[in-house]
Amino acid sequence: MRACATVERVRVAIVAGPDAGHAIPAIALALRFRDAGDAPVVFTGSRWLDVCSKNGIDARLLPGLTPRAHDDDLDAGARIHARAAHIATELLPELAAVSADLVVADVLTVGGAMAAEQLGVPWIELSPHPLYAPSKGLPPIGTGLAPGVGLGGRIRDALLRASTGRSLKKGRIQRAAARASIGLPVQETPPIARLIATLPALEVPRPDWPDDAYVVGPLLWEPTEQVLGAPPGDAPLVMIAPSTAVTGAAGMLESAIEGLAGADVRVVASVLDERPAALRDGTAADWVRAGLGRQDVMLAQAVVAVCGGGHGMLAKALLHGVPVVVVPGGGDQWELANRAVRQGSAVIVRPPSPDSLRQAVETVLTDPSYAAAAQAAARSAGQVMDPVQVCHDALARATSATVEQCD
Numbered sequence: 001m002r003a004c005a006t007v008e009r010v011r012v013a014i015v016a017g018p019d020a021g022h023a024i025p026a027i028a029l030a031l032r033f034r035d036a037g038d039a040p041v042v043f044t045g046s047r048w049l050d051v052c053s054k055n056g057i058d059a060r061l062l063p064g065l066t067p068r069a070h071d072d073d074l075d076a077g078a079r080i081h082a083r084a085a086h087i088a089t090e091l092l093p094e095l096a097a098v099s100a101d102l103v104v105a106d107v108l109t110v111g112g113a114m115a116a117e118q119l120g121v122p123w124i125e126l127s128p129h130p131l132y133a134p135s136k137g138l139p140p141i142g143t144g145l146a147p148g149v150g151l152g153g154r155i156r157d158a159l160l161r162a163s164t165g166r167s168l169k170k171g172r173i174q175r176a177a178a179r180a181s182i183g184l185p186v187q188e189t190p191p192i193a194r195l196i197a198t199l200p201a202l203e204v205p206r207p208d209w210p211d212d213a214y215v216v217g218p219l220l221w222e223p224t225e226q227v228l229g230a231p232p233g234d235a236p237l238v239m240i241a242p243s244t245a246v247t248g249a250a251g252m253l254e255s256a257i258e259g260l261a262g263a264d265v266r267v268v269a270s271v272l273d274e275r276p277a278a279l280r281d282g283t284a285a286d287w288v289r290a291g292l293g294r295q296d297v298m299l300a301q302a303v304v305a306v307c308g309g310g311h312g313m314l315a316k317a318l319l320h321g322v323p324v325v326v327v328p329g330g331g332d333q334w335e336l337a338n339r340a341v342r343q344g345s346a347v348i349v350r351p352p353s354p355d356s357l358r359q360a361v362e363t364v365l366t367d368p369s370y371a372a373a374a375q376a377a378a379r380s381a382g383q384v385m386d387p388v389q390v391c392h393d394a395l396a397r398a399t400s401a402t403v404e405q406c407d
Contacts, residue, residue: 009037009038009039010033010038010039010101010102010391010392010395011038011039011041011098011099011100011101011102012033012038012039012040012041012100012101012102012103012104012391013040013041013042013043013095013098013100013102013103013104013112013116014026014029014030014033014040014041014042014043014103014104014126015042015043015044015062015091015103015104015105015106015109015111015112015113015115016042016043016044016062016105016106016109016112016126017044017045017062017065017106017108017109018044018045018046018047018048018062018065019045020312021128021129021310021311021312022106022108022109022128023044023045023047023048024128024219024220024221024223024312025106025126025128025197025218025219025220025221025312026042026044026104026106026126026128026219027042027044027048027052027055027057027059027221027223028219028220028221029104029126029195029197029219029387029388030042030052030057030059031055031057031221032219032387032388033388033391034056034057036388036392038388039058040057040058041058041059041060041098041100042057042058042059042060043059043060043061043062043091043094043095043112044059044061044062045061045062045065046061048223049061051223051224060094062087062091062109063087063090063091063094064083064086064087064088064089064090064091064111065087067083068083068086080108080110080171081110081171081174081175081177081178082174082177082178082181083111084109084110084111084113084114084178085111085114085178085179085181085182086111087109087111087112087114087115088111088112088114088115088118088182089182090111091111091112091115092115092118092119095112095115095116095119095121096119100116100121101121101122101395102121102122102123102124102391102395103115103116103121103122103123103124104123104124104125104126104195104391105123105124105125105126105191106126106128107125107126107127107128107132110175113125113188113191114178114179114182114184117184117188117189118182118183118184122192122394122395122398122399123189123191123192124191124192124193124194124195124391124394125191125193125194125195126194126195126197126219127194127195127196127197127198128197128219128311128312129197129198129311129332129336130196130198130202130203130204130311130336130339131194131196131203131206131209131210131213132332133210134161134164134165134168135206135207135208136161136207136208137205137206137207137208138157138204138206139156139157139160139161140160140161140163140164141332141335142332142334142335143160143334143335144334144335144337144338144339145157145160145338146338146342147204175188190212191212192212192394192395192397192398193212193213193214193390193391193393193394194210194212194213194214195214195216195387195390195391196213196214196215196216197216197217197218197219197387198215198217198218198311198315199217199218199315199318199319199377199378199380199381199384200215200380200381200383200384201318201343201345201376201377201380202311202314202315202318202336202339202340202343202377203215204339212394214385214387214390215383215384215385216384216385216386216387216390217381217384217385217387218311218312218315218316218319219387220296220312220315220316220319222294222295222296224292224293224294225294226292226293226294227293227294227297228268228270228289228290228291228292228293228294228297228298229289230266230268230289230298230301231266231267231268231286231287231288231289233266233287235264235265235266235287236264236265236266236303236304236365237265237266237267237268237301237302237303238256238260238265238266238267238268238302238303238304238305238306238361239267239268239269239270239295239298239299239302239304239305239306239317239322240252240253240256240257240267240268240269240270240305240306240307241269241270241295241305241306241307241308241313242269242270242271242307242308243307243308243309243310243313243327243329243333251352252306252308252327252352252357253269253271253290255352255353255354255357256306256352256354256357256361257269257288258354259353259354259355259356259357259358259361260357260358260361263358263361263362265287265361265365266287266288267287267288267289268288268289268290268293268298268301268302269288269289269290269291270290270292270293270295270298271290271291271292295313295316296316296320299316299317299320299322300320302320302322303322303365303371304322304323304324304325304361304364304365305317305322305323305324305325306324306325306327306357306361307324307325307326307327308326308327308328308329308333309326309327309328309329309333309334309336309337310331310333310336311332311336314326314336314337314340314346317374318340318345318374318377318378319377319378319381320378321371321374321375321377321378322371322374323345323346323364323370323371323373323374324340324345324346324347324364324374325346325347325349325357325360325361325364326340326341326346326347326348326349327348327349327350327352327357328348328350343373343376343377344369344370344372344373344376345370345373345374345376345377346370347360347363347364347370
């Protein structure tokens with residue numbers, strides 16, 4: 001256990017895996033801490049280290065990310081919990097060397113929380129999306145369903161929760177075994193706070209909202225300063241952002257470009273490749289621009305966004321008041337897409353085809369209710385809390401409690 005003391009300049013270690021949807025919010029939070037005068041260190045994947053360094057962030061490789069020969073990546077519980085124990089063991093000496101006052105661990109990078117527990121350091125959970133904890137008032141997260149209405153709806157939700165409850169129980173058993181394997185007690189030390197990094201418009205009411213969970217708004221960061229110019233003209237600008245997740249829907253960019261050919265629109269596509277396969281023949285060169293560029297600049301000009309439904313891009317579009325055509329893949333994308341549809345700012349296309357994507361874009365362009373709902377979602381950002389202040393306050397409470405115990 002660290003000495004009982006009040007820390008004015010917080011040394012905070014932020015732990016997140018290498019996927020963009022988790023690493024970028026962690027880096028964005030580090031920038032917030034740095035600007036507040038704290039000393040953040042980010043542990044994440046190697047792909048982010050150089051760009052973090054260029055932005056003045058102390059970023060270090062998160063050890064233990066390489067899959068081991070016996071890891072079962074087809075078992076989600078084993079992938080999360082068993083590897084978390086391994087990551088915690090590998091991270092422990094590096095985390096100790098940082099002498100962190102606080103650890104912020106991504107909700108999927110459980111190894112950061114386990115290592116914090118081993119060191120006796122307070123930790124905070126970062127969810128770079130809405131709160132996905134089970135609730136007695138909601139259908140299971142991932143179904144995309146709204147809460148059931150009436151007796152029949154409540155029975156439906158209860159049956160669905162019972163079905164997923166078996167998987168959750170299995171996960172708890174796997175987590176307990178993983179903790180025991182590195183000498184931690186089965187009962188984990190809870191986080192001192194939970195940061196829910198989403199827009200209030202993408203959250204749903206629940207009767208059992210945790211007292212330690214705070215909606216702090218999306219944690220967004222642009223990993224490039226490059227600006228991708230829009231095609232010339234004054235036709236409506238459509239931004240396309242294919243999912244970066246491995247579970248994202250395939251072929252969305254190609255289908256969208258084919259479907260929008262001949263429509264009275266311009267297109268800017270946010271992609272990592274300078275010349276996507278869909279554009280290599282040059283036929284769309286006059287009305288499409290594609291490549292790496294700041295997405296916030298693109299969204300400032302766009303009137304519709306076509307995206308995969310990952311939280312980062314969806315939240316970024318709505319923060320700019322831009323309605324979306326969502327092509328959800330796996331993971332939580334179906335859940336998020338349906339929440340945006342119910343909020344009124346989105347149309348779902350699944351599976352994508354040139355015709356269906358064109359029709360969806362035209363629907364959003366011609367019906368002003370979608371833009372109005374997106375602007376309402378943007379205004380909901382005024383209801384969020386400052387994540388750094390939440391962390392400072394939670395650490396102060398934890399420190400005060402520890403001082404009382406010491407006394």
